[in-house]
Structure formats: structure tokens, C-alpha cells
Amino acid sequence: MDIFKPLDLSRDSHNTEDPSIERVHCLIIGSGPAGYTAAIYAARANLKPVLYTGLQMGGQLTTTTDVENFPGYPDGITGPGMMEDFKKQAERFGTEIRFGIATNADFSDKLLRVTFDENNIIEADTVIIATGATARYLGLEAESRYAGMGVSACATCDGFFYKGKDVAVVGGGDTAAEEATYLAGLCRKVYLIVRRNELRASKAMQEKVLNNPKIDILWEHQTVDLFGENGVEGAVLVKKKGTPEEEIVKIKIDGFFLAIGHTPNSDVFKVFLETDVTGYIKTIPGTTKTTIPGVFAAGDVQDPVYRQAVTAAGSGCMAAIDAERYLSECLNNTL
Ligand code: NDP
Secondary structure: OOOOOOOOOOOOOOOOOOOOEEEEEEEEEOOHHHHHHEEEEEOOOOOOOOEOOOOOOOOHHHHEEEOOOOOOOHHHHHHHHHHHHHHHHHHHHHEEOOOOEEEEEEEOOOEEEEOOOOOEEEEEEEEEOOOOOOEEEOOOHHHHHHHHOEEEHHHHHHHHOOOOEEEEEOOOOOHHHHHHHHHHHOOOOEEEEOOOOOOOOOHHHHHHHHHHHOOOEEEEEEEEEOOOOOOEEEEEEEEEEOOOOOOOEEEEEOOEEOOEEEEOOHHHOOOOOEEOOOOOOOOOOOOOEEOOOOEEOOOHHHHOOOOOOHHHHHHHHHHHHHHHHHHHHHHHHHH
């Protein structure tokens, strides 16, 4: 088998049997912190990476306003600005960045195949999946209206802007409990809007929420609208919806945080890769290796716990190193 020789395989190489199929050494899917960091490391290791951006170039951070917790930016930076920096750095070392959405994958052979935009097939020696996760929203028109103006799906990213103010968190799971607790450390008051009369969060997290005097739990409440002139000033809720005691409740808030779960963007790869019940790609602990040799996963698509730009970037670096070592081992085995 000579698929790994030579390591400086030119980018315009093609499958010998089907010249319409392009072959690359390192294919990176996703353009968030994980994807771009993987690209920087892979390019510097001469893997000549080709990166497909996905629909939202720059990933979830492009929907955030200011990023103040990424090391290296002492004065903070806008989310889109930071992702532009990541992109420039990846390009500087020769990453080829293309717009395209992975629509199919076939990892049944040693040469890994991913199809973009339904008809563009790429054959790769290594694939780094960094497709991220998408925060779930309630589906209210008001969520789009106030995007970046009081509506957020990341308390760790945006909570600081609500210091001393009143905010609401929607959800009853561990994320909601964690975010409400985090926000209670910054804000004057935190409403936790829970649709049932119990929390799904772990007992330990429940204790924290229930014992925090700054957190006011609104049991059996559902949000139906947000209001405000130039940003969120309040929310309209329905208490005990569908029961004889149903009533409309209005709360005054400056920030509205969604914490009703994330959906990892792993659907295309699920046939071949092991995922957990939510769809997060499973990796071998301490590495970015998936169950398929040569396929690596980095960033939010494999991380249900931390989900931070800096941890995603770190795992992107790990994925490129894992890919480079995998290629070297394969090359050594063929010599
Ligand atoms: P979960 O799926 O666990 O919880 C989602 C919560 O949002 C539930 O309370 C659910 O309500 C509520 N919800 C869903 N849809 C709506 C809706 N349309 N309107 C109102 N409420 C809604 O997601 P999490 O993100 O909290 O957690 C995901 C996983 O990550 C879990 O396994 C969790 O344990 C883990 N995690 C672990 C952490 C840690 O260990 N430190 C931190 C954060 C997460 P209902 O209960 O009624 O279904």
C-alpha cells in the first residue's frame, strides 16, 4: 500500500481510478477554534491540510459579541474578529480553506471519503472532524430579534456583560444549573425558568441552585416572548400552561440565557463513528482518536462538558498531532 508516500503529496493529486476524486493528506471539517487550530498545526507539519468551513464560517463564536476569556487578548476581541485571526494564521502556513458542507462520509476503507455539497468527493489519509455543536433555542421569533442584544446561549462567554443586572436562564439540566450558579456570582438576580416542577440536573447541582439565595426558580413556566426597546428588557412567561391555573407572568430582565442543550453536528459521521446518546463523537480518553483509524474529532463535536473556545483550540492542536503521528506510523509500516 503506498497511500502515505510521499508525505508531501501534492494537493492536486487525484484518485488513479477516478480522476474526479481529489486526494488529500489531511482533511479538516469545520472552521471554529478546533478546526483552525488543527489547520495551523497540520500545515506547519507539512500535511498540506484542506479545511472545509461548513455553513457558519468561524463557528459559534461568530454569533458572540465580545470574547474576553481567550488568553492572548488582554483587551478582549469580538468573536468574528478572533475567528478572522484564526483563519489568517491557518492560511499563513498554507492551509487551503474552502467553503463547503459535509453531506456524506464513507470510512469503510483505509482511504477515508467525505462528500461535500452532495457531489464533491474528497479522499483523505486523515480526517479531523471539528464540526462543533449547535445550541438549542426555543424557536421564538424574539430570540432572533434580540440575538446579540440580550439573548445568549453561553453564560461563560457573555455573563460578564450582565454584572449587577437581572437575568434569566431557561432549562433544568446540568448546564442550566451550572450557568445559573455562574451568573449568580455576577448578577443581582437570576431567574431559572423550568418547564416542569423538577430539575433534570444532578443532585449536587440541584443543591447548589436550590441553596443559592440569588436564584429564583420559576417552576412550570414557559417563555413565550421577549420585549424591550433596544435590547431585552423582559420576558413573557406562561405559568402552568394548559391547566386551569394557567397565567401570564412578566419578568424584567436584561439578559436571557438559553441552556436547553446542544446538538453536536455529528449526523453525517454517525454511521461509522461511535457517539454517545446525544450524538457527541466518542474519542479514546486523552486523545482525539475515534473508533476509526485516521479519523480524529476535536472541539465541541466531542466535548459535552467544557465547550470553551480555548479547550476546542487545544483539542484541535491534539488532533493535528495525532494525525501527524498516525501518518508517520503508517509511513514507517510501509517502508
Ligand atoms: P439536558 O438535555 O440534560 O437538559 C436540558 C434541559 O433543558 C432539561 O431540563 C429540559 O427540560 C430543558 N428543555 C429542553 N427543551 C426545552 C424547551 N423547549 N423549553 C424549556 N426547557 C427545555 O442538557 P444539558 O445541556 O443541561 O446537559 C447535557 C449533558 O451534559 C448532560 O448529560 C449533562 O449531565 C452534561 N453536563 C455535565 C456538566 C458537568 O458535569 N459539569 C455540565 C453541563 C452538562 P426537561 O427536563 O423537562 O426535559
